[in-house]
Amino acid sequence: MKIYITALFATLLLATSCSDFLDRQPLDEVSSGNYWATSDDGVKAVNNCYRYLGDSWYRIFLSAATDDSYSWSNWPADVQFVGNGSATSSQSYFSHFWTQHYNTIAAANNVLDNIDEIPSMDEGLRERLKAEAKVIRAYAYQQLVGYFGDVPLVTYIQPIEEFEVARTPKEEVVDFIVQELEAAGEVLPESYSGEDVGRVTKGAALALEARTLLYAERWEEAAQVAAEVMALNYAIDGDYLSLFDGTNTNSPEIILAAQYIKNTYPTASATWLGAPSLGGWGQVVPLNSLVETYECTDGLPIGESPLYDSENPFENRDPRLGMTIILPGTEVNGITIDVTQTGSIDQLGQNNASYSGYYYKKGVPADIEGNWDGNSHNDEVLIRYAEVLMIYAEAKTQMGEIDQSVYDAINAIRSRPGVGMPDVTSATAPSQDALMEVIMRERRVEFALEEHRLFDIRRWEIAEDVMPGTALGIFNDFDESRGDFGEHVRVEERQFDPQRDYLWAIPVNEIEINPNLEQNPNW
Numbered sequence: 216m217k218i219y220i221t222a223l224f225a226t227l228l229l230a231t232s233c234s235d236f237l238d239r240q241p242l243d244e245v246s247s248g249n250y251w252a253t254s255d256d257g258v259k260a261v262n263n264c265y266r267y268l269g270d271s272w273y274r275i276f277l278s279a280a281t282d283d284s285y286s287w288s289n290w291p292a293d294v295q296f297v298g299n300g301s302a303t304s305s306q307s308y309f310s311h312f313w314t315q316h317y318n319t320i321a322a323a324n325n326v327l328d329n330i331d332e333i334p335s336m337d338e339g340l341r342e343r344l345k346a347e348a349k350v351i352r353a354y355a356y357q358q359l360v361g362y363f364g365d366v367p368l369v370t371y372i373q374p375i376e377e378f379e380v381a382r383t384p385k386e387e388v389v390d391f392i393v394q395e396l397e398a399a400g401e402v403l404p405e406s407y408s409g410e411d412v413g414r415v416t417k418g419a420a421l422a423l424e425a426r427t428l429l430y431a432e433r434w435e436e437a438a439q440v441a442a443e444v445m446a447l448n449y450a451i452d453g454d455y456l457s458l459f460d461g462t463n464t465n466s467p468e469i470i471l472a473a474q475y476i477k478n479t480y481p482t483a484s485a486t487w488l489g490a491p492s493l494g495g496w497g498q499v500v501p502l503n504s505l506v507e508t509y510e511c512t513d514g515l516p517i518g519e520s521p522l523y524d525s526e527n528p529f530e531n532r533d534p535r536l537g538m539t540i541i542l543p544g545t546e547v548n549g550i551t552i553d554v555t556q557t558g559s560i561d562q563l564g565q566n567n568a569s570y571s572g573y574y575y576k577k578g579v580p581a582d583i584e585g586n587w588d589g590n591s592h593n594d595e596v597l598i599r600y601a602e603v604l605m606i607y608a609e610a611k612t613q614m615g616e617i618d619q620s621v622y623d624a625i626n627a628i629r630s631r632p633g634v635g636m637p638d639v640t641s642a643t644a645p646s647q648d649a650l651m652e653v654i655m656r657e658r659r660v661e662f663a664l665e666e667h668r669l670f671d672i673r674r675w676e677i678a679e680d681v682m683p684g685t686a687l688g689i690f691n692d693f694d695e696s697r698g699d700f701g702e703h704v705r706v707e708e709r710q711f712d713p714q715r716d717y718l719w720a721i722p723v724n725e726i727e728i729n730p731n732l733e734q735n736p737n738w
Contacts, residue, residue: 251332254340260326261344264351265414267319269473271482271595273311274666275578276499280308281668282681283505283659285688285706287570288498297719300682300710304720304738312362313722316355317369323352324372346399350415350423353392353399354471354597357427360385360392361670364718364735381731382721389431396424405447412465418447419471422598425606430674434610441607444470445624449600453632456538459664460581461593470598477592485583485591488664490541490552490574491560491567493583501540501573501663503687503703508659509536514637516656528690534634539663541574543689548583555693563694563704571706572689577664596665601628605658612650617641625654628661673717682711712737 250256276294279286286295292311296302302309326348330341359366368383368391400420407414421444428437450467457463464474475482489495510533511520522531529542541547543555552561554572561568580593604624611621622639629636637643644650658671672678688704691697699705715737726732 251329252334254333254336257326257330257333257336257341257344260322260330261347264319264322264326264348265473267315267322268351268354268471268597269475269480269482269595270315271473271475271484271487271591273308273315274595275484275487275664276308277666277669278664279499281672282686283502283663283668284499284575285502285571285686286499288496295707298709299686299707300712300716302720304723304726304734306720306722309362309719310722310724312358312719313725316359319355320352320369321372323348323355324370327352327370328372342402343404346402346420347415349395349399350403350420353395353420353427354423356388356392357423357430360388361430361673362719363721367732379729379731382733386431389427392427393424393436396420396427400424413472413474415471418444418449419598421447422470422603422606425603426598429606429610430670432613432674434614438607438610438614438616441603441610444600444603445607449603451600451604451627451631455535455631455633456577457581458596458599459578459593461591462581464594468600469594469596470600470603472597473595475592475594480592482591482593482595484578484593484595485580488575488578489583490547490569491565492550492552493547493579495574495579495583496567497561497569497574498567499575499664500569500571500688501575502571502706503573503689504681505659505663506536506540506573508656509533510636510656510660512636514639514643533636533660535660537576538633539575539577539660541576545576547576547579548581554689557694563689563691563697570688570704571686572691572704575664601661602667604628605654605661609651609654609658612647612654615647617647617650621650625657628657676717678717679711679713682716683709685709 273292276286276292278284279294280297285298286292289295292308293306294308296306297308327345330345333341356366365382365385366388367380368388369380400417403415403417403420405417407416421440425437425440425444428440448467449470452458452463452466452468454463458466458468464472485493486495487498490497507517510516511522512531512533513520513522517523524530529536536542537545541552543553545552552574553559554562554569556562563569563572578593580591583591604627608621608624611617626638629638639653644653655675658667662668672681686706686709688706690703691699692701694700718735720738721732721734726734
């Protein structure tokens, strides 16, 4: 598992759209023997850890591994095979995340192994930097156990003789994550100022801890830690779309983000998400199952609401539908996108056009200029306050401790200015099961295109229900030349093996070089 040491002296590449705390001077300008000499060395080494949080060429494709989205191409990410159930253990998508997160861990281990060697360093700064590295390492492990289950737990830079590491039980890794985040939360500040804005905070450590506990079904602890975050200075933002289009990077709702800067350290999100009219490839596109999940404005699902009109299916719907998905005739950055318009480059069947008839609006930068990804700089939001509220609500509901605070947490999100969906109450969700149904639906629509859906359908064990079958797109009532006229567009056939697909395969190349690694079942 030589990937553990590949990040030891990686070049610093990451910059930030809201501060300049990430110095890009390469660490390899000095030798490892004399590097750990000054406080500045320690800061730069921790800055190197932050570069691994950015992953816009792969993370955004996670949605296509779920029932939310589809990816028509297998470059740069061969996620299509993961989504339709035909993946093998040699899938590069699996290898990418394994390598990416272990490189993150290596960079953090490098800091934690060496930063105490720096003489004459302010102890408060030293402890804060160590806490930052621990949180970033914990994030990597939280992701790894979600994808692969049991994974090797490595907490230091290994000598060669220790490369062949066995997998650690998931429960032990989770315990380690929680312990590390608890310790880091006691050291980190609640906020930063000036050039340090964007660094890991106390809130980020606690929010990640709450997520880890929720996923581990440790409900009481999850609720308690989420409540600690709720007591900090975060708030639901009044402008939902701005959280993802690059115009609101300092929002009080954003707890942790991978940050970018225009032309200097760009993100490729505009390419993967944007419609052809916006210079994009329409590569990650919504499926109809996601569209149908958004409630009507009376707070009822479309199958129950008298407001739903199948002839005008996008009317009287949760406003987040139009904020998240480009519906026919939607204007984005001054350009009207309409797949129903004959001759449009965005129309079904055109080059780089959506295979489903829908495009994402959420995640498209507000100032895209249509030239590859050079002008995309909207941050990747990793943790935000809305997630903390949903963690609290779900954990309390799962325990059966449903009180007004649970409804208040959910409704704070639904009542966001510009959204204004009706409150959930004990009358509209009168039982534990009914409230969980609301929570599951709310998480899906609120966090669409973020990384949560993959983890949610696994931990709720519903992937075997929602993944198999025909993935559908828009209802085609506009193009008589197509064979699917009068039907929903058929995107692809999918399968899901519950005996295999709840975990990804350990990359086959890792098993080949490490005889102590065992493969996940049925891969």
